Amino acid sequence: MNNKKFAIIGGGNMGVALAKGIIQTKWADPKRIMIAEPLKDKHEELKGIAKGVRVSSSNLEAAKFADVIVLSIKPQIMLRVIDEIKPALKNSNKLLISVAAGITTAQMEKKAGGKIRVIRAMPNIAAVVREAATAICPGSYAKDNDMAVAGHIFESVGIVVYVEEYLMDAVTGLSGTGPMYVFQILEGLSDAGVKAGLSRHTANILAIQTLIGSSKLIQETKEHPAKLKDLVTSPGGTAISALHSLEKNGLKALLIDAVEVAAKRSSELSADHKG
Ligand SMILES: NC(=O)c1ccc[n+]([C@@H]2O[C@H](COP(=O)([O-])OP(=O)(O)OC[C@H]3O[C@@H](n4cnc5c(N)ncnc54)[C@H](OP(=O)(O)O)[C@@H]3O)[C@@H](O)[C@H]2O)c1
Structure with a gap:
């Protein structure tokens, strides 16, 4: 102390x-x-x-x-x-x-x-x-x-x-604002689970633990996310089909855009307080 x-x-x-x-x-x-x-x-x-x-x-x-x-x-x-x-x-x-x-x-x-x-x-x-x-x-x-x-x-x-x-x-754009991106992703995954027939409760539990577990795996193995992505995309499997859909819809570009606009907003805030 x-x-x-x-x-x-x-x-x-x-x-x-x-x-x-x-x-x-x-x-x-x-x-x-x-x-x-x-x-x-x-x-x-x-x-x-x-x-x-x-x-x-x-x-x-x-x-x-x-x-x-x-x-x-x-x-x-x-x-x-x-x-x-x-x-x-x-x-x-x-x-x-x-x-x-x-x-x-x-x-x-x-x-x-x-x-x-x-x-x-x-x-x-x-x-x-x-x-x-x-x-x-x-x-x-x-x-x-x-x-x-x-x-x-x-x-x-x-x-x-x-x-x-x-x-x-x-x-500020990445980790300061970051929890909001994760909340959106989790909500989307939970909605997807419900659409596929799961109860909201079960969908939430599965989505949250998937996020925690995947993050822990990256943190503990210190592997690049791309390497872990390769690990879970088996030939002709479900993950590669889902990845195709994410790529087609520009998930990574969306995240990059979001971080970029949040960072820009942070710099605008300091410009507002100049003088
Ligand atoms: N929350 C986040 O995710 C996060 C992340 C990173 C950084 N920050 C930063 O942390 C700061 C605080 O955010 P927060 O989420 O804790 O906001 P918050 O929950 O709204 O807390 C701000 C507190 O300041 C009090 N306050 C208002 N006017 C004041 C005054 N003149 N003098 C002293 N206290 C006053 C508010 O009281 P009243 O309720 O009476 O208005 C409130 O309790 C912000 O600058 C934010 O950018 C927040």
Whole structure:
């Protein structure tokens, strides 16, 4: 357990997942965590995350309390909230970590008004079940040990990769937005099962486990997906017929297009916040 104090600004899906992650891995003491959330109705639920967790309606109070401030709010309000907590950052040694899509470290540093240590992260919603894929990158003033702190936070909810900032839009398009692609694929497979006569319940169970099992196989064997595809397409069999249909309908091109437009949208979000 480390002895830092943490502020999580925004008690939504991601903020709660991160708070639970660092508590469940025993990396942070609940008494050293303060969650800032404007909606008072949510306060009791947030306090219920673990005994000792503090909750406040004031972002500034949370920022003053903490050594590490995790900004888990929507990109649209990020720069406004940094403005709000600016008095706590002045002449301080606090580390700012943002999970917002499309807000650059330079934009955060500029708004925070100086040589503030900033780290940008892009997790995904699987943080809720501690299976997220997160990429992190440092701003101009973040040090190696700041990256280690961010590494600990996001490893508490899944795996972490380190990338240069210019790749964060690509990460947002691929793994940040990625669960949505998987939900669509699963829904499609489940519908297909129902069309073929299975009950919805059975179709869901089979589709979900097929996805988990196939992913695990790739992860554990470290084989290229194309090699595993060859392994399951026997001559004249069902898989090669299905593959023909997927190729004809451009499944891979569809996925590439989707990741590309999501990455583009992420870069548009940062352009919206220039100046
Ligand atoms: N969820 C994902 O899949 C995912 C993946 C990667 C990155 N992210 C990033 O994570 C961030 C948070 O996403 P989320 O899914 O956790 O959203 P969310 O569930 O809507 O959480 C945002 C929280 O911020 C609170 N909030 C609103 N205005 C605030 C203010 N002025 N000061 C402090 N808190 C405020 C909201 O409270 P109210 O409910 O009262 O409005 C809400 O609890 C976003 O920037 C998003 O880009 C999310």
